[in-house]
Amino acid sequence: MKRVFATLVLMAVGFLAGCQSAPEKHYPIEADVISTDVEHKLITVKHGDIPGLMPAMTMTYQVAEPRQIMKLQPGDKVTADLVVSENKARLERIELISKESAKPRPEATR
Numbered sequence: 001m002k003r004v005f006a007t008l009v010l011m012a013v014g015f016l017a018g019c020q021s022a023p024e025k026h027y028p029i030e031a032d033v034i035s036t037d038v039e040h041k042l043i044t045v046k047h048g049d050i051p052g053l054m055p056a057m058t059m060t061y062q063v064a065e066p067r068q069i070m071k072l073q074p075g076d077k078v079t080a081d082l083v084v085s086e087n088k089a090r091l092e093r094i095e096l097i098s099k100e101s102a103k104p105r106p107e108a109t110r
Contacts, residue, residue, distance in 0.1 A: 021085065021086055022085065022086065023085075024083050024084065024085040025053075025083070025084045025085070026081050026082070026083055026084075027050050027052070027053055027081070027082040027084065028079065028080075028081060028082075029045075029047045029048070029050060029079065029080050029081075029082050029091075030047065030048060030077070030078070030079050030097070031045035031046060031047035031048075031077070031078055031079075031080065032045060032046045032047075032075065032076070032077055032078075033045055033072050033073065033074055033075065033076040033077075033078060034046055034058060034074055035074055036069045036070075036072050036073075038066050038069060038070055041062055041063050041066045042060050042061070042062060042063065043060070043061055043063050043069050043072070043091060043094070044058065044059070044060040044061075045058070045059065045061065045078070045080075045091075046058040047059070050082065053082075053084065061082070061089055061090060061091045062088075062089070062090040062091070063090060063091050063092075063094065064083075064090050064091065064092040065092070065094075068093075068094040069094060071096075072094075072096065073099070073100055074100065075099075075100030076096060076097075076098065076099055076100050077096075077097040077098045078094050078095060078096055078097060079093075079094075079095050079097055080092065080093060080094040080095070081093040
């Protein structure tokens, strides 16, 4: 009887171990900010290829810390850590590389 119980316990432990979610994967990205939505904790960025994950594209991501995007503006360049787990993705450690450059004023016509 003890053997049957031990076997059942080992099977249950094995089953539970198999049900654990896959570990998170981290991908460094460099991107241009398209828009931010601090209230909904979202940032839309245009990023380059992410080797092993996806080609260059424009996407909207959840952010782990909304305060990291409060001062960002469209056109700013950032680096970030893209964290992917299951069917979810979020950006962490968002750092500003450069602010949107001041656009030159058009010359006045005479």
